[in-house]
Amino acid sequence: MTVLSAKNITMQFGGLTAVDQFNLELDANELVGLIGPNGAGKTTIFNMLTGVYVPTSGDIILNNESILKKSPHDIVKLGASRTFQNIRLFKDLTALENVKIAYHNYINYNMIQGMFRTRKFWTEEKKAHEECVKLLDIFDMGEYAETLAKNLPYGQQRKLEIARALASEPKVLMLDEPAAGMNPAETAELMETIHFIRNKFDITVLLIEHDMKLVMGICERILVVDYGKTIAEGTPDEILKNPEVIRAYLGN
Amino acid sequence: MDKNKRKAYLINTACIISLYLVFFILIQTKVMNKYFIGIAILTCIMIIMAMSLNIVAGFLGEMALGHAGFMAIGAYSSAYFSIALINTGIALPNIVVLILAMIVGGIVTGLVGFLIGTPTLRLRGDYLGIVTIGFSEIIRIFFINFAPTGGAAGLKGITKLVNFNNIYWITIIIIILIFTFGRSKQGRAIISIREDEIASEAAGIPTTRYKVLAFTISSFFAGMGGALYAHYQAFVEPSKFTFMFSIEMFVIVVLGGLGSLTGSIIAAIVLTVLPEMLRGFAEYRLLVYSLALVVMMIFRPQGMLGRSEFSLTKFIDSFFLRKDMKNSIGGGEAQ
Numbered sequence: 106m107t108v109l110s111a112k113n114i115t116m117q118f119g120g121l122t123a124v125d126q127f128n129l130e131l132d133a134n135e136l137v138g139l140i141g142p143n144g145a146g147k148t149t150i151f152n153m154l155t156g157v158y159v160p161t162s163g164d165i166i167l168n169n170e171s172i173l174k175k176s177p178h179d180i181v182k183l184g185a186s187r188t189f190q191n192i193r194l195f196k197d198l199t200a201l202e203n204v205k206i207a208y209h210n211y212i213n214y215n216m217i218q219g220m221f222r223t224r225k226f227w228t229e230e231k232k233a234h235e236e237c238v239k240l241l242d243i244f245d246m247g248e249y250a251e252t253l254a255k256n257l258p259y260g261q262q263r264k265l266e267i268a269r270a271l272a273s274e275p276k277v278l279m280l281d282e283p284a285a286g287m288n289p290a291e292t293a294e295l296m297e298t299i300h301f302i303r304n305k306f307d308i309t310v311l312l313i314e315h316d317m318k319l320v321m322g323i324c325e326r327i328l329v330v331d332y333g334k335t336i337a338e339g340t341p342d343e344i345l346k347n348p349e350v351i352r353a354y355l356g357n
Numbered sequence: 358m359d360k361n362k363r364k365a366y367l368i369n370t371a372c373i374i375s376l377y378l379v380f381f382i383l384i385q386t387k388v389m390n391k392y393f394i395g396i397a398i399l400t401c402i403m404i405i406m407a408m409s410l411n412i413v414a415g416f417l418g419e420m421a422l423g424h425a426g427f428m429a430i431g432a433y434s435s436a437y438f439s440i441a442l443i444n445t446g447i448a449l450p451n452i453v454v455l456i457l458a459m460i461v462g463g464i465v466t467g468l469v470g471f472l473i474g475t476p477t478l479r480l481r482g483d484y485l486g487i488v489t490i491g492f493s494e495i496i497r498i499f500f501i502n503f504a505p506t507g508g509a510a511g512l513k514g515i516t517k518l519v520n521f522n523n524i525y526w527i528t529i530i531i532i533i534l535i536f537t538f539g540r541s542k543q544g545r546a547i548i549s550i551r552e553d554e555i556a557s558e559a560a561g562i563p564t565t566r567y568k569v570l571a572f573t574i575s576s577f578f579a580g581m582g583g584a585l586y587a588h589y590q591a592f593v594e595p596s597k598f599t600f601m602f603s604i605e606m607f608v609i610v611v612l613g614g615l616g617s618l619t620g621s622i623i624a625a626i627v628l629t630v631l632p633e634m635l636r637g638f639a640e641y642r643l644l645v646y647s648l649a650l651v652v653m654m655i656f657r658p659q660g661m662l663g664r665s666e667f668s669l670t671k672f673i674d675s676f677f678l679r680k681d682m683k684n685s686i687g688g689g690e691a692q
Contacts, residue, residue, distance in 0.1 A: 155559065181561035189559070195552035197664060205542075206549045207560040212542045216570075219541025220534050226541070233542075273561045 106133045107166075108309050109154070109185065109277050114163030116149050116333075123149045125333040126163070131277060136303055136310045138324035140317075140344075142353055146333040147313045148190060151281055154311075155187045156180040168276065182210055184276035188266045188283060190313075196255040200246060200265050203254055204237040207272035211236075237272065243305065244268050244298070260291045264298065271306060278302070280312040284319050292316055296323050321345070329353065365670040372669055373529055384521065394521050400629040401528040402586050407609040407621040408535050409578035414607065415616035415664075416539060417571040418551030419478070420486035424606045426493030427466050427576040429598035431583025433506050435462030436515045436593055443516055455518040459527070459584040466580025467573050469496075474572030478565070493603055500595040511594030512587075519589035527585065531578060536618055538574065547571045551616070612653055614660030619667035624660070 111129040115122065124146040131137060141147050152158045154165060156177040165172050172180050186207075195203050212233045214225045241247050244264050249257055254265060263283060270278055283299070284292045296319055303310050314320045320327060321341040329337040329344060331353040337344055344350055380397070383389040389397070406428060413421040435458040442454060449457075477488045501509045538544050546567045549557040558564050587593045609628050613620030631649065635642040653661075 157555075176563075177558045178561050178563045181559065186561070187559055189556065193553050193556035193559075195549050195556065197552060198548065202545065206545050206557070206562065209542055209546055210561050214542070216538070216541065216543050216574075219543055220537045222537055230542075269560060 107131065108133050108168065109311075110166050111150075111154065112164045112166070114150075114153055114160040114165060116146070116153060116158060117161045123333050124153070124160075124330075127330070127333070127335060129154075129328065131309050131311060133276075133309060134303065134307055136299070136323060136325050137312070138320040138327040139311060139313045139330065140315070140320055140327060141330040145330045145353075147330060148281060149333075150330070151187065151279055151313065154279060155185060181273050181275070184274075185279065186270040186273045186275040186277075187279040188263075188270050188281055190281040190285060192262050192266055194254040194262060194266060194269070197253060199251050199253055200241060200257065201234075201237055201250040203265060203269050204240055204272045205233055207269045208233050208237055210273065240268055240272055243302075260287060260294070263287065263295070267298070267302070271302065275308060277309045277311065280310065280314075282313055282315060284314055284316045287316075289318075292319055295319070299323060361670075365668075368670050368673065377525055380521065380525065396630060396633050397521055398519060398524050398589055400626055401524045402582050402589070403606070403609065403625040403629045404528055404622050405531050405582035405585065406579060406606050407613065407625040408532060408618055409575050409582060410606050411610050411613075411616070411618055411621045412535065412538070412547075412571055412575040412578070414610050415614075415618075415621075416544065416547045416551060417568060418615070419568075420482060421489045421572075421575070422486045422600075422603050422607060423489035423491075423493030423496075424579055425598040425600070425602040426489075426496035427470060427579035428583035428586065428602075429496055429500060429593075429595065430469050431462035431466040431580025432587035432593045432598075433500060433512060433583075434465040434580070435459060435584030436512050436587040437506060438462070439516060439518070439588065440512075440514060451516075451518050452523055454516070455523065455584075455588055458518070458588060459581045462584030462587075463577045463580040466583065467577035470576025470579075471569060471573045474569045474576075478568045478572060490600060490603070493598070494600065497595050497598050500598075507594075509595060511592055513592055515587055515591045515593070517588060517591040519585055524585060524589070531581065532618070532622065535578065539618065543567070543570065548616075608650065612650065612660055614662040614664060616664040617660065617662040617666055620660055620662035623662070623667070 107130050109129070109131040111127060113126045113128060114124060115126055116124040127150060139147050139150065149158065153160050156172060156175055156179070159173060167180065167183050167185055170183060172183065175183070195206065212229050214223070214229050218225050238247065238250060241250055244267070246261060246264060246268065249261060254262065257265060267280065267283065280299070284295055287295060299310060299312070300323055302308070312324070324341060327339065327341055327344045328335055329347070329350050336349045336353055337347045339347070380389070384394060406424060410421065410424045413419055438461040439454055439458040442449070442457065473492050477485060480488055500506060506512045546557070546562045547570070549560065549562055550564050550567060554564055609624045610621055612628065613622070613624030632642060632646055635645055638645060
C-alpha cells in the first residue's frame, strides 16, 4: 500500500529548477534513503513533502489525500512528520516539554478548561505526561526528561528530535541527515534506533543522509538525485554498482 | 493532583491570604493612608498590565509596544458600559457592576486585539513593534477626537468602584488565570513558537492561530486592566495612554524577565513603588530611576528572574535544605 507518493513534482526558484519532475512512491513500513551530492535538491524535496514549499507543478498524495494546498501543521496531522538537518529543538524547554508540544493534537481540552483547570485538564495532562514519558523511555532518555534541551549531549539532541517527530504519531517519518556530526559509534547506535522505531511504531521512514555506511546499512531502497533529477533507484547493491551514481559523485 | 502540587497550592493560598491580612491590618490601623493605598491599587493595575503584556512579549516572544492603546480601549469601553448600566437604574451591587464592566472591557479589547493581530502578526520583531506603536497612537488620537466619550477633555462621571479589597482579589484571580494559561497546552504551543517557529509548525502547531490567540488573550487582560484603571480614577482621558506609557509597561516586563510572570509581578511592584519612594529626592528622582534601569540591564540583561519563575515552595524547600546542609557540615566537624 502506498502511503506517500509524489508525482512529477517540480520546484523552480526564479529561473533555477531545484527539483525537476521528481517521482516517489513510499509503501507502508518501508525504509528508503534519499542520497545525492551537495545541492542536488534533497532538502528541497523534503520541504515540498512537508508543505514548507509548494511545488511549482506536480502533486503529492499522503494517505489518499493531496497535500498541495495544506500548511505544514495540517500535513503533520495527516501523518507525516520530519526532523531537521540542523537540529531545531525548543532549546529552553525540557526534553519532556519538547515531546509534549508535538503531542499537542492528542490533548483534548479547550482554553477555558485549561485556565480553570477542570477535571478534564488534569486527566488529559496526566495522559499526555504518561505517553510522553513512555516515548522518552523508548529512546532511553527517561533520565533526561527534566533536562533543558540545550544542555543535552549532541547525540541525545538528535534522538530527542526524532522522539519529538514521533510524538505526533506519524505514518511517515522523514529524517533530514540524522547522522550529521555524529561519530561512528553514535552513528551505529542511530542505525539501530532507526531500525527499531520502524518496527516498533510500524511506520515508513524516508531519510536523507551523507553517511554511506548508514544508508547502505539500513535502507531497503535508495533513490539518488542529482541536479534535481532522479538518476538511479534500487537496492543498495545496485546503487553501488550504478555507473550514473559513480559519475555523479566522482565525475568522469 | 499529586501530593507536592497540593502542598504547593496550600502554601500559596496561605501566603495570599496572609498578605491580604497584613494589608487589611495596615489599612485598619491607618498605618497605610490614602496615598499608600492609591499606590497599592496602581501597583495592582500595573501587575495586570505587565502580566498581560508578558503573554505576547515573553511567551510569544514578539515585541508589542502598543499596550497603552489596548488599556485605553478597555478603560473607555468599560466606563461607557458602567455609566450606561448605572443610568438604567437597575440596582446591582458595586462588585457585580465592576466585574461586568471588566468583562465588557476585556471582550471589546480582545476583539480589537484580534482584529489588529490578524494582519499584523505576519510581521516579526522590530517591524511588529513599530506597527503596534502605530495602532496604539491611532487609538489615542481616535479617543481625542471621539465626541461620545468626551474627546480630549476625557470621560467624566464614572462611578468609583475599585477599592483595595476588591482589586487585590481581582488581581490574584487574573494572576492565577494567566499562570494556568501559560501552563496549559495552549500556553505550551505559544511558548514553542517563541523557541522556534519552524520547528513548532513542523511539530503540528498551527502557529498563525496561536499567535493571534496570544495577542487576543493579552489584549483581553489589558482591557481588564484598563477597566480597573477607569473605575479607580473615575475619570479617563486620552493623554494618559501615550507611547511612553506603553514603554513603561515594556520596561517592567523586560526588567522582570521576558517570559517570567513572577518576574513581571516583582518588577511591577518595584517600578511603581520606587518612583514614589524617590519623591523625596525631587529632581533627582528620574535620574535614580533611569540609573537603576541601566545598572540592572548591565548586570542582569535577562531580567531579574530570566525565564524562570519564582516558586514559593521551592524557596521554602531550599531554605530548609540549606539548614540541613549546614547541620550536616556542622555534624561533620563535630566528628
